[in-house]
Amino acid sequence: xxxxxxxxxxxxxxxxKDTRAVTDIAAAEQREMNEEEVxxxxxxxxxxxxxxxxxxxxxxxxx
Numbered sequence: 001x002x003x004x005x006x007x008x009x010x011x012x013x014x015x016x017k018d019t020r021a022v023t024d025i026a027a028a029e030q031r032e033m034n035e036e037e038v039x040x041x042x043x044x045x046x047x048x049x050x051x052x053x054x055x056x057x058x059x060x061x062x063x
Contacts, residue, residue, distance in 0.1 A: 005058045012051040019044040 026033040
């Protein structure tokens, strides 16, 4: 596995962890996410999708 691919996967794992933390707060308080949390969630989700695409591109280059 290339260094860049490992870095991308690590970045995605961090983003997923951060996204989970946002949803866990609302779940722990047994409520829906507020507007700020939804905004943060959506921004992180977009970053996860972009990172996933970068992982796919890098994997294709390796193959």
